[in-house]
Amino acid sequence: MDNHAAPLAGRTVLVIGGARGLGRGIAEAAARAGAAVVVGARDADRAAQVAATLPGATSALIDIGDERSIAEAAATFDRLDHVVVTASAHHDVPVTGYQHDAVVRAFQAKVIGPMLVAKHLAPRLAPDGSILLFSGVAAWNPSPGYTVMGVTNAAVAALATHLAVELAPVRVNAISPGIVDSGTWDTLGEGAKASFFAGAAGGTLVGRVGRTDDITEAALWLLTAGYVSGETIHVEGGARHA
Template structure:
């Protein structure tokens, strides 16, 4: 029998929860009393998380693998808060130079990962569950070199409103971060990354680059506030107010 969040300890599943925003969200929800499960793509990530965060239950599963995600659902049971934070590092670059095969991979990792996970786990969602996608500011920011990222994240955000109606009374929202200091930027050399962050911080109204913990606070709000649905919450430090950052 499905249970309500009002009568027992909520169970949260963070898909893509072994690093970055997903991990920060998992830690935050666990700290607030949820029973928290996370997924990671590799056994190595799951093993590392077991050592660093024994209070979280980790499962090795690619978000885009329906069979593996079904197994996660079987292990978790009823889900009160589903956070879809799976992502990937590809898809950026000028259109003329963009490898479309790489862009397809970016869609597979993020859009199809989040969509496949949700579709597979639908039978496990509690009647009053929340679903929170994690997209990105590129969905709406007119930044050269981000058309591929905009396509991926725009597709995710386009699902929010129709799903909020279709899945009601379950709640569906998305959180749209701007520049965040997470492992997503690890492909850049440290000095280049720090220089870019300094440039971004100087341009933003908040004068700082966000941390994963900043974004996790917004994800937790979307996941737990019972009056929010059909909404994309922008948490970009005011980037949308000042134009291109790079």
């Protein structure tokens, strides 16, 4: 089979988590590249609002923690080319603070949910299509209070490889971002965010935190990189080596 890179124009790209943060950035970039984007989110109104800002885009209600919503959304697609999953649920606490349900939610968002996405959506994917998952640098740079984030992100990297083998020739890859100013850190407040970013920038080889564009460029490349499968691509300014 010819598995050369296909451009995104005219391809259907579902972005689960596409209404916010890096997912929204990827949805916007894919739409600019001519893809028919489906903005997937657990808030249907928000998904529809974002889709309305993108040429040719539609929206889908998908809660990654609810298999029925994944199955119902899957049933609406005859064929998809690419699925991107950016969902995450943080539980950043010391080991003694683990809350069972929060740990489960974190695994649902990053690991179990993407497995169920593969279950319901892989059968509808074009043979030269792909799934793109999101890991994160915490998997490789352990620090106290971030074990849930680290372990779920490590599992995503393993999941990408295992799914790539089972779903071949559909390609499955992951991006592992470093600390990126995607909007998700705005909840820290201006001062705390600035000092967190200063520390994070110092922990890279390039001396800065990531920008949404750093990730969207890598994401669009991976969607069309027909000779890359089962990989986790680190877009983190060299943070694992600093």
